[in-house]
Amino acid sequence: MTEQTHEFQAEVAKLLDIVAHSLYSEKEIFLRELVSNSSDACDRLRYAALTKPDLIKEDPEFKVILSVDQKAKTLTITDNGIGMTEQEMIENLGTIARSGTSRFSEELTGDSTKDINLIGQFGVGFYSSFMVADKVTVVSRKAGEKAATVWSSNGGGSFEIAEGTREGRGTTITLHMRKEAKEFLEPLRLRNIVKTYADHIALPVILKAEKEGDEDEVLNTASALWTRQKSEISAEQYTEFYHHVGQAYDSPWMTLHSKVEGRIEYTMLLFIPEQPPFDLFSPERKSKLKLYVKRVFITDDCEELIPAYLRFLRGVVDSEDLPLNVSREMLQNNPVLHKIRSGLVKKVIGEIEKKAKKDPESFASFWDNFGAVLKEGIYEDTDNGERILKLAQFRSTKADNRTYLADYVERMKEGQDAIYYITGDDIDALKSSPQLEGFAAKGIEVLLLEDAVDNFWLSRITEYEGKSFKSVTRGTAGLENLADEKDPSKEPETKAESAEMDSLIALFKQALEGKVKDVKESLRLTDSPVCLVADDGDMDIHLEKVLKAHKQFGGAESMRILELNPTHMLIKKLAANAKTNGTSEALEDAALLLLDQAHIVEGDPVSDPVAFSKRMADFMASGISA
Numbered sequence: 193m194t195e196q197t198h199e200f201q202a203e204v205a206k207l208l209d210i211v212a213h214s215l216y217s218e219k220e221i222f223l224r225e226l227v228s229n230s231s232d233a234c235d236r237l238r239y240a241a242l243t244k245p246d247l248i249k250e251d252p253e254f255k256v257i258l259s260v261d262q263k264a265k266t267l268t269i270t271d272n273g274i275g276m277t278e279q280e281m282i283e284n285l286g287t288i289a290r291s292g293t294s295r296f297s298e299e300l301t302g303d304s305t306k307d308i309n310l311i312g313q314f315g316v317g318f319y320s321s322f323m324v325a326d327k328v329t330v331v332s333r334k335a336g337e338k339a340a341t342v343w344s345s346n347g348g349g350s351f352e353i354a355e356g357t358r359e360g361r362g363t364t365i366t367l368h369m370r371k372e373a374k375e376f377l378e379p380l381r382l383r384n385i386v387k388t389y390a391d392h393i394a395l396p397v398i399l400k401a402e403k404e405g406d407e408d409e410v411l412n413t414a415s416a417l418w419t420r421q422k423s424e425i426s427a428e429q430y431t432e433f434y435h436h437v438g439q440a441y442d443s444p445w446m447t448l449h450s451k452v453e454g455r456i457e458y459t460m461l462l463f464i465p466e467q468p469p470f471d472l473f474s475p476e477r478k479s480k481l482k483l484y485v486k487r488v489f490i491t492d493d494c495e496e497l498i499p500a501y502l503r504f505l506r507g508v509v510d511s512e513d514l515p516l517n518v519s520r521e522m523l524q525n526n527p528v529l530h531k532i533r534s535g536l537v538k539k540v541i542g543e544i545e546k547k548a549k550k551d552p553e554s555f556a557s558f559w560d561n562f563g564a565v566l567k568e569g570i571y572e573d574t575d576n577g578e579r580i581l582k583l584a585q586f587r588s589t590k591a592d593n594r595t596y597l598a599d600y601v602e603r604m605k606e607g608q609d610a611i612y613y614i615t616g617d618d619i620d621a622l623k624s625s626p627q628l629e630g631f632a633a634k635g636i637e638v639l640l641l642e643d644a645v646d647n648f649w650l651s652r653i654t655e656y657e658g659k660s661f662k663s664v665t666r667g668t669a670g671l672e673n674l675a676d677e678k679d680p681s682k683e684p685e686t687k688a689e690s691a692e693m694d695s696l697i698a699l700f701k702q703a704l705e706g707k708v709k710d711v712k713e714s715l716r717l718t719d720s721p722v723c724l725v726a727d728d729g730d731m732d733i734h735l736e737k738v739l740k741a742h743k744q745f746g747g748a749e750s751m752r753i754l755e756l757n758p759t760h761m762l763i764k765k766l767a768a769n770a771k772t773n774g775t776s777e778a779l780e781d782a783a784l785l786l787l788d789q790a791h792i793v794e795g796d797p798v799s800d801p802v803a804f805s806k807r808m809a810d811f812m813a814s815g816i817s818a
């Protein structure tokens with residue numbers, strides 16, 4: 193094979209440009225990234241060798257070797273991990289393989305300060321080499337294969353691929369250091385960087401002696417961090433490990449390191465991030481927790497290890513009881529794993545509960561980030577759902593900050609026997625929903641539930657501490673049993689006479705036949721003329737919308753009830769007119785217009801915008817005398 197030139201994927205070219213020209217601070221992280229990749233490559237081969245021991249027979253000790261050539265001004269990082277085939281090199285070192293690539297690309301602004309921040313969130317991985325090197329050569333040979341491939345690039349728009357030779361499996365990365373990065377050729381500097389960023393790596397990182405006859409030096413502790421005593425691990429070491437294992441760049445919000453002994457033995461070192469990962473809400477709901485068996489990495493894609501609603505956790509679980517030759521398939525329905533999972537969930541929820549008590553402010557920021565995910569557990573986890581519900585904080589019409597249900601219940605008014613809520617996806621729209629007016633008038637607090645997931649848990653959980661949940665947009669809402677809060681400065685509203693309202697309702701029903709389920713006098717409106725509500729047995733308005741948006745709604749659309757506010761000036765006039773004159777085109781138009789208005793307030797599109805505009809214009813014209 194002769195040398196071939198390949199173009200970098202567009203995102204990579206942009207990234208490299210920023211990496212090479214703007215990323216001035218913290219250049220040293222390039223070594224963390226490369227050693228981390230080497231460690232991952234060794235982990236992957238160790239796993240593959242469980243079923244194919246021949247792969248590592250000739251060279252069973254995994255290691256990373258750093259060597260410096262002062263004359264050539266190169267730093268070389270060599271590992272005996274799994275290696276890459278030619279095709280894998282083209283894919284892995286020419287594209288950004290991670291799932292957020294398209295988002296990454298969309299969010300690059302061209303403004304270097306902003307872009308550096310963004311890169312901080314995504315990580316630069318291998319490409320960080322170009323922060324310190326103006327030429328990078330990678331020679332790799334996949335375990336079990338003879339051929340080796342050379343990849344090289346100067347960080348411009350392209351890279352070269354050629355055939356190469358390599359003794360044994362693994363990957364060797366040679367960095368031709370830029371002049372201003374020559375500090376990274378000094379042993380002292382390298383020693384410090386490895387100690388800071390790679391001490392927790394479970395395999396030795398060795399600095400090759402420069403002079404013949406001198407001893408090579410192991411730079412790190414080289415034992416898996418989670419196997420060490422808590423007292424021997426510093427906060428910085430935990431954070432570094434979190435960066436490595438979680439592919440994250442923030443600090444952990446919570447670190448949970450615990451060894452479980454007894455009939456089943458396992459160690460977990462878990463982290464809850466401070467910042468939400470960018471793919472938190474991607475539909476796969478995948479967890480990234482790493483499963484190890486007796487220090488051997490097995491997988492980071494194990495659905496059985498943690499429930500999806502804890503997918504924001506990062507870290508490792510290392511089991512003593514699973515067989516080493518466990519295949520990923522065997523992990524399904526595995527009783528040991530099942531016990532680990534249930535222990536882990538209880539521990540994590542327990543720790544979050546403690547933190548919520550001890551540091552409410554910090555808990556509030558956690559809830560901001562992950563509450564919407566954790567709430568999935570309320571309906572998915574029959575064992576722990578109730579505990580999560582107790583931890584849950586919601587916005588409400590009364591509390592400035594989010595409120596616990598327990599506090600809501602404490603504030604409930606005399607005679608109030610339900611927990612009222614309204615669901616939607618925009619908090620401002622929720623706050624101004626007409627359906628809340630009657631509740632405000634009676635001083636009743638309503639929870640404003642803004643996450644799609646709220647609709648789902650509410651379809652399964654019907655009460656909290658004996659108080660049922662009640663949607664303010666469905667049924668009668670029970671307002672008739674609750675007294676108004678009297679405002680002495682306000683005259684009581686006059687209502688349309690009931691005979692007039694009866695006539696108006698009868699006319700509206702006729703005009704809106706087939707468009708609404710019913711027309712009723714409203715108890716819940718004080719300011720708006722009309723609103724839509726769902727009938728008692730029907731699906732809540734917002735839930736139906738959410739299901740439709742997720743294409744999970746197959747049934748016929750439920751028809752809604754149109755409620756009329758008998759104290760509103762317009763309704764009073766229409767009612768008087770209906771009683772005196774009976775049906776008329778103007779009243780029919782009013783009915784249709786008011787229905788459209790009610791839909792608009794719900795955020796629905798107007799079903800026939802042309803007819804709507806025409807009616808609106810006619811109506812306005814008739815109201816204005818020349």
Ligand SMILES: Nc1ncnc2c1ncn2[C@@H]1O[C@H](COP(=O)(O)OP(=O)(O)OP(=O)(O)O)[C@@H](O)[C@H]1O
Nearest residue numbers: 229230233273275276284315316317318319363439
């Ligand atoms: N030393 C290595 N041995 C084998 N494969 C490697 C090595 N270094 C990189 N790779 C491959 O190249 C891919 C891309 O590496 P890169 O560092 O850019 O991203 P990453 O490791 O997937 O993510 P991140 O670095 O952000 O944690 C890796 O996922 C891996 O498949």
